[in-house]
Amino acid sequence: MDKIFLHGLRADTLIGLYEWERQNTQTLVFDLDIGLSKKFSDDDEISQTVHYGIVCDTLRAHLREQQFLLLETLANDVAKLIFSEFEDVAWLKLKIVKLGILPNVREVGVEIERTR
Numbered sequence: 001m002d003k004i005f006l007h008g009l010r011a012d013t014l015i016g017l018y019e020w021e022r023q024n025t026q027t028l029v030f031d032l033d034i035g036l037s038k039k040f041s042d043d044d045e046i047s048q049t050v051h052y053g054i055v056c057d058t059l060r061a062h063l064r065e066q067q068f069l070l071l072e073t074l075a076n077d078v079a080k081l082i083f084s085e086f087e088d089v090a091w092l093k094l095k096i097v098k099l100g101i102l103p104n105v106r107e108v109g110v111e112i113e114r115t116r
């Protein structure tokens with residue numbers, strides 16, 4: 001399967017279980033691997049693929065409007081968003097990382113894989 005990817009995408013959203021996390025948005029780091037329903041075309045046309053800049057903008061705009069308690073719920077929500085907004089996406093692997101949230105732990109997070 002041919003894939004595009006966005007790794008290390010930083011985006012802000014309201015996320016977390018605790019009261020202090022409900023007050024301000026946090027920056028999360030996303031790794032998205034996006035499998036396309038057809039092989040890359042030789043046409044050299046952006047319309048033949050998924051524009052990763054638009055994926056990035058769509059995700060950031062969506063996250064500004066959402067608020068979840070759990071990273072797990074957010075991951076499910078983002079997978080649904082990508083499939084609904086980009087019809088040529090057949091498969092998705094998504095990792096979401098919270099930075100510096102636990103003492104002496106570099107990062108915590110979730111990872112999911114979904115097929116349309």
Ligand SMILES: Nc1nc2c(c(=O)[nH]1)N=C([C@H](O)[C@@H](O)CO)CN2
Binds near residue numbers: 021101
């Ligand atoms: N499996 C999970 N565990 C925890 C989550 C989560 O989203 N999934 N979230 C928290 C808190 O919000 C944390 O980020 C702050 O300590 C704790 N555990």
